[in-house]
Amino acid sequence: MTFDSASILTDKAAFTGQFVHALVSKCRDHNGRGVDGMRLIQMMAGAIVEFTLLFDESDRGVEAMYDHLATMLGCEPQEGPVSDLALPPAYIIDFRAEQGRELTRRMFEDWLHCAYEFQDVLLFVCQQMFMAMEEEGQHRRDLFRLLIECTNRCLGYEIAAQELCDIVIEQKIGLEGWSLPESISGLSAVSGRALALSLNAYQQTAFRGADLPEHLDRLTCVMTQEAVRLGLPAGSDWRFGLAANDRPLDAPYELIASLEPLARDFFRVIRMHNLMDQAVASAKATGRMLAVAAGGDRPEVEPVIAKPLAMAAMTETYKTVCTQYAIMSM
Structure with a gap:
């Protein structure tokens, strides 16, 4: 099922439900009965990055989304250093985030001109995801911090990859042959x-x-x-x-x-x-x-x-x- 541009405004609830279903279906745990929360967070991080890359200053865009999400959650992310054991290896974060980015591209490719509606859907899904996980004993401040860490890393990989290519093209190919x-x-x-x-x-x-x-x-x-x-x-x-x-x-x-x-x-x-x-x-x-x-x-x-x-x-x-x-x- 797909939605045209009018459906973004008139049937946002149904579209959001479709997005959540597609997201959760990729985050089932090994026995297929529950949802892998860390995988879900990483895929949502990828979705946020895919959205912010629509804009020239993606780093400022992602910070604005954090501010909006903090207001919706009624809390700030957990402070202090994050243990290396709290996050999966970088290549896993990249893999799951790319899954989230691909899903986001497929779901929203027909209505990218409605960027603010797109943002509302993503933030609402994050809020509901955290509230559901909180009922299972997770603290929303911790979950918020994990989302920020994964999102920042995913965005960093994307920006760094492009900049490294530019360095090679401009300095190594252009100047050194x-x-x-x-x-x-x-x-x-x-x-x-x-x-x-x-x-x-x-x-x-x-x-x-x-x-x-x-x-x-x-x-x-x-x-x-x-x-x-x-x-x-x-x-x-x-x-x-x-x-x-x-x-x-x-x-x-x-x-x-x-x-x-x-x-x-x-x-x-x-x-x-x-x-x-x-x-x-x-x-x-x-x-x-x-x-x-x-x-x-x-x-x-x-x-x-x-x-x-x-x-x-x-x-x-x-x-x-x-x-x-x-x-x-x-």
């Missing part, structure tokens, strides 16, 4: 290095056949899904031609040394200090560069070449960092 394959490899390698450093790299040295460690596999999914969302042909050729585990490691050291200082300075400016967050943002940027280079009817780099190139740079760099730390810890 990097090729598109070098740009893809450089971003991917920076992502793999940040991931390894975020995980106590010396403990991550078990590589079995073609299987990737779970964290690395999840990060490659961030990259591949971003690329496919933006038009890169989907397929199973991402690992075609990757080196076997008995081959010497071949991380693109020169590209890392050239790009990582710029990326580090940028992350410091936007206060994205967590290395896992940096890894996810860099992986999303890699996916976007892949879509630019290998998407469309006449790609500048063939997908069958570009995709394994990005995968190899990320995995080889990750393995190199892990191996180096293992040697130094002996």
Whole structure:
């Protein structure tokens, strides 16, 4: 069932019910009888980000939504530091938030010109979601804070990915003459290095056949899904031609040394200090560069070449960092 632009104003309740049903259906717990509250919060964070990206100053837009929601809830979010254990890993937040963004695009694509009605629906759903979870023993101030943390991270990944692409295009391609394959490899390698450093790299040295460690596999999914969302042909050729585990490691050291200082300075400016967050943002940027280079009817780099190139740079760099730390810890 779809709603035309008139239905936004005359049948908002029915539309809101449809949105809630679609949202909750994706958040069932493992036994299918309840709702995974954390997953629901992450998907709502993605929905909020998708809405605020309609505007030029999305960061100010999301702050305004927090203020509106605080008024509706009758409380401010919980203060103080948030434990690392309170939130899932960055790649999970990105994955669930992207699900929320995709759902939001499908539901609201026909009436984006009614932005304020759109905002009312999102805020109402958040309010009702928190009230329902509060009846089960959760505190609305805690839930509000978790929503803010997930939303800020999701928005940060989106903004950082675009800015990293701009840095590569303007400084590396424009000024230093990097090729598109070098740009893809450089971003991917920076992502793999940040991931390894975020995980106590010396403990991550078990590589079995073609299987990737779970964290690395999840990060490659961030990259591949971003690329496919933006038009890169989907397929199973991402690992075609990757080196076997008995081959010497071949991380693109020169590209890392050239790009990582710029990326580090940028992350410091936007206060994205967590290395896992940096890894996810860099992986999303890699996916976007892949879509630019290998998407469309006449790609500048063939997908069958570009995709394994990005995968190899990320995995080889990750393995190199892990191996180096293992040697130094002996």
